[in-house]
Amino acid sequence: MLNWMVLVWVLIISAVSVLGTFHLLVWLNNRKQWASLLFAGLAAHIAVCGVLELGLMHARTLEEYAFLQRWTHFALVPTAMLLVGYILLTQPARAWLAVLVCAVRVLMAVANFTTGNSLSYLRVDQLQEVSIWGATFSDPAGPVNPWFALAIFGNLLLIAFLTDALLASMRLPATPENLRKRREARAILAFATLAIVSYAVTVLSGVVLPVMATIPFFAVALVINHHLMQDAIEAPELRSALVKATTSAELSQSDLALAEQAAGLGLWRWEPEQDRIWLSVSAARAMGHLSEGYFDGARVVAVVDTEDLQRLRHAFAAARAIGLSDVHAEFRVHSADSSTRWFAMQAKLDYAADGRFRLARGVLIDATSQRAAQESFRQVFDASPAAMLLVSGEGRIRLANPRAAVLTGYAGEDLIDLAVDELVPLDLRNAHAGHRHGYAQSGTARVMSSSREVGLLRKDGTLVDVEVALNPTEIDKERMVIAVISDISERRSREREVVMQQAALAHLARVGLMADLSGSLAHELNQPLTAILSNAQASARFATHEPPNLGEIREALTQIIESSKRAGEVIRRLRAMLRNDAPEFIPLDLSEVIRDVLQIIQSELLDRNIAIVTDLAAELPLVLGDRVQLQQVFMNLLVNAADAMEGQPSGRRISLRTRAVEEGVLIEVEDVGKGIPEADLERIFKPFVSSKPGGLGFGLALCTTLIKAHHGRLWASNNQPGPGSTLHVWLPSVGESE
């Protein structure tokens, strides 16, 4: 008979079956969704109960009713247990209470089959047809089973269990999820209580109602379903949020990787307790691994150079010992393809509140090219044939190359951190320190690369002549100075040798000149000798006169003495020219020097029919010079002037002039000879240039050297107008003329 009651029950049974099936499918899709499985079971049992209740409603015989009653009670046991299971799974319920409830339910099931008809009625004595709003159902009458108390107890326990779960749920923090749980728990409690109470009432009191536990249980099912569906409803939202989050995480991951790569940075994290190291993509690749991730600590450091690893461990240990949180180190990594790269590592150490070292994190930078640059610098520095020192702003030597060690006599390592002042001779040390301070404070990058010649104090106390070039530089933001030191003692001795050789050459030239002028010299000697002889012979004759002419004799003797002196002078001058003494610079009157020269060379010139015109200034400023060398120069110039007029039939004349000019004295030797070709005006002063056949061409070159040694100048010009050329000599004057 299809009445409203049957309709309602059928609808409920259908609905709950559908829900159950749905959730069974959910569970089949995802075996971990135990809640769905439990619900499916619960739904199934509710459906069964519903069917049984329908049966109870339409039972016509006592036996039929009793039978169905028994089985209805029994059906409620697993129903309750499934509910308990669900609550246990989804709510913060107490497990032991759940077990207790289930145990009691089992007891109830046992009692249901063993004590009387069912747990509620001992016997069903009669059956009544009752009608509510047109729907008829069977209502039983009979004595209540005393064991129903157990049912009541079991149900109270169930209520207690559900209440406890609710209370526990209310104690949880109020997250949306927990709030939902609370609502669920409340609802389940409410409907379960309703179910229990309504049944107890129908059994115990005289109220006539059909067994309708199904309805509140259906409500419970709906609540649970709603809760479970929440997840299903929210799933798409969660999924898109998850996708978004995942995408954005991936993006930041790839951004990070990009940033890492661009900066050449690798990130790492060391967890000492597990001795594992997390390496980012770049860091992992740097250490020879393919991808980022966690690696065993020992495996990571296996590629690090053993020496460097030692230092690294020390650095960390030292930092940990004093609670330092920053460590910086550099180390080499030897990769499988036997290449070596340098890495710089910066670490931050994290300590727990109790000071215990927790972990270290940091960055890794490939410093190979930097190191390579440093290495190149080092190689150049060490290989330099000149001694090089790198000196800090405070005057301490930071680096020294092998040549510097050899030059200074210190061992390489002793030079490091030595005060550079130690290498400066004692008497210059204060001044040197002053220079350094001045420079360090000047703050400007002045170029001070003028080389200076100083003495270097070696370790054994000896001095070495050196040339020092200083160049400022900046290394790691610190101002330093690179000193290049060259040993010039060899150069010095060679210079001295050159000076000696020049003196020897000048001497030889003088000897040669004297040889050339031997005729002139002979003549100079002959004159006094003639005078002496003639005076002596005249005296002898006068002595034989009667009486002897004493007057003449006296005069003769005077003349003899004078002539002897004159001869002696010539000898002296000759000897002076031929001597090879070191030059002696004294103040000289050049007019006087030239007069002396004329004395020697005069007769030579006369012999060659050369007239001499002199214009020698009376009060010439004094010139600092060596008499012999200057005489040599002038003699040379005069001989050259005479040679220039060789072959000229007449009119040979040399003009000789001295006069004071700006800051010095000018001497001019002018001839009227064949002149000097324009192109040769400078060339003639070079060695091996000679106008004479068979001439060596040293004369003027030597004169240039000698004049330069006097800080003077020597040059030639052709006479304008007229024939011939003039040799000019300028020498600097000193002090006032006398």
Add this chain to the structure above:
Amino acid sequence: MRQAGSSVIVYILDDDDAVRNSLARLVRSVGMEVRAYASAKCFLDEIKPTERSCILLDLTMSELTGLQVQAELNRRGVEIPVIAVSARDDEDTRSRTRALGALMFLRKPVDDQALLDAINWVTHSSRTN
């Protein structure tokens, strides 16, 4: 020794004072008259041809060379025998002597006897001529 008749005049032309004076002294010591000149100009101004005179001419004089003096004498038609005196004695000197038309050449330092002989010879020769 004194010569009979007019005495010999010896002209000495040498710009070296000591040499000139010593030669003059030597000539005086043998009793001859001597006229000594340092410069050719003075000499040329004052020379007069006389019998029995000669000139002692120093070849290495500056100012006017001996050659020029001789040329001047020739120009004036002064005929006095010349004895050339020089410290040098080389081919160049001798050829110059010949060019001068000097009758004799004496090398310095001059030996007194050689000088006297030269003077005597030259003055006698001219007398004979």
